[in-house]
Amino acid sequence: MQPEETRYDRGLATMRKMFGPGIDSALKSLEAASPDLARCLVEFPFADVYTRPGLDLKTREMLTVAALTVLGYPQAELKDHIRGALNVGCTPDQILEIILQMAVYAGFPAALEAVKTAASVFGESAEAKN
Amino acid sequence: MQPEETRYDRGLATMRKMFGPGIDSALKSLEAASPDLARCLVEFPFADVYTRPGLDLKTREMLTVAALTVLGYPQAELKDHIRGALNVGCTPDQILEIILQMAVYAGFPAALEAVKTAASVFGESAEAKN
Amino acid sequence: MQPEETRYDRGLATMRKMFGPGIDSALKSLEAASPDLARCLVEFPFADVYTRPGLDLKTREMLTVAALTVLGYPQAELKDHIRGALNVGCTPDQILEIILQMAVYAGFPAALEAVKTAASVFGESAEAKN
Amino acid sequence: MQPEETRYDRGLATMRKMFGPGIDSALKSLEAASPDLARCLVEFPFADVYTRPGLDLKTREMLTVAALTVLGYPQAELKDHIRGALNVGCTPDQILEIILQMAVYAGFPAALEAVKTAASVFGESAEAKN
């Protein structure tokens, strides 16, 4: 057994738990663009970092929503992680609360952009339930 | 009389003066996504900050155009504030001059993104006049 | 009773709970530089945001440590909030875990700068105990 | 002969070498929005900086791809410079390698956004060849 495969498998399992089985096709499309970045993404953030015992997955997703709100430009990644946060136990209200708090640290434009992204995710979930 | 309402009213009046009556529907859509962020936005930036006597509204909008150009990612907010700047007395040439100066502090990509947004606002105004 | 005072009092109480009584002299020094920014700081982040029920203080401080790590430049504020996080129940290991996770979202330089700041706070606490 | 024209001509020649003759219409559209920013862009980055002897054009474009990946928000400029990098001798694999390395310094969201942009440019080139 090759050790590299083990990290990849652990990372992929974490991604499926966080993002649902839809992650497989998203990952396939990233692999088509850059197989090496896809591999690094599975192995470093999701195998090495998210699986560490120090914080539970829900807390980690909350921190990531905060981080992506502060960065401001990566709304596509924020969308994925808001979905992920909902999947691992965050409520929509908690996500909105995180975004509101980030207005203090990164300004209102950061919060306004993130709220639009959050609303679009919550809209999808509502539609999916009907 | 509830004190919180007074701040809200003052903020809403400032927003209408800056952005025109169209702000009411924009605010309604933000309230649908996050009523608390909408309230904070009306009360902190627009009631507490923009109404302060130290700088006039036109100067404040020029500073905000500079700030949003530097941040780079919030082009939707920049669009709103370019409209606001025009409403409170800035000329299109002054807005382009601010954006050009920001090339010095945040680089040419920031200025190029902002100029595209400014041109789209100026185009709307020109159309509205015809 | 002036409504503004109520927000200020609530904000100051939150700041003392988070940062300890040492916050009073830090606030006095900020007031000497800009009394209006000091007032806004007490009233908006600490009265309006941190007292909201949606997230507990410990979670809020964790999110703020993440936000300041991502921003990178505000190491003085990060230092204060790492102290605050310890005061409201975070462990040093949790703070290091947050910083490590931020390497994924803002890169290793952000995490390395934050770890130096965290180590300096943990060093103070260790000294204070001896 | 006016000296200002000399810088402009040298800048324009550099831009054509880097971006191909298509740059003329892109520049015309920028000139319509802000003739002064267009002139500054031709003269400062492309006449004063890119023509300097210290680094060859290929290395300069690699550095610019790194810079734009790190900034994150200017994906339109990144698209132009990925095309430029290909024109002056970079391979698609080198561009992907630069983007992957930037995950270390600006985080995975920066790299993921840039990879999508790179893939869209490589897709165009592939289509153009067919």
Next chain:
Amino acid sequence: MQPEETRYDRGLATMRKMFGPGIDSALKSLEAASPDLARCLVEFPFADVYTRPGLDLKTREMLTVAALTVLGYPQAELKDHIRGALNVGCTPDQILEIILQMAVYAGFPAALEAVKTAASVFGESAEAKN
């Protein structure tokens, strides 16, 4: 007459008007580190941009104080431009007002860092008068 010298002379004259005669030794120290960056700095921002007629020098310095506050990391440049703003007619209260407004767009950490820098400049001016 060499055309390049004219831009340099015009830029240097602008810098002396904005920063006072002390700028000569600051520039000498930059020239020792990188003569080419020093020349670009004199020629592009201070000859090409600050001398343009569209905005007066006082407004330009206010915009620059806003921009540097938003960027957060360049406190040394912010210090120079706060001195410059005072030299071309800004009051300390206006500078503090700009910084306070930036809390809305770049968050409180940006404003807090800038206020400390402003206070250190105002302290120098007060000392110099005694």
Next chain:
Amino acid sequence: MQPEETRYDRGLATMRKMFGPGIDSALKSLEAASPDLARCLVEFPFADVYTRPGLDLKTREMLTVAALTVLGYPQAELKDHIRGALNVGCTPDQILEIILQMAVYAGFPAALEAVKTAASVFGESAEAKN
């Protein structure tokens, strides 16, 4: 043989080649603050990324100098990587050229901060030779 050790060993060897044997004590001090971040740093950037064949070490260090100049706040990491760039074959003039080019993409404050850091490294090297 444990697979994790192999990545660590490869990363450490790369770090020694880039930064010289002095890296061992810097790493020890990071390990004292956060052993896990130290391990991630050795393994992900230096074992997984810098050892990849697509770009040589000198090019990689040039890209990193560009990235850190653009980020602006991590001057300590920039200092290390300027030393690293010199160690793997960059000349001081090439480093200054990279920094000058970054004025175009991240603005003059970014370039000015980086030039000061570069000058301090070049000063050390000059002293060490005497």
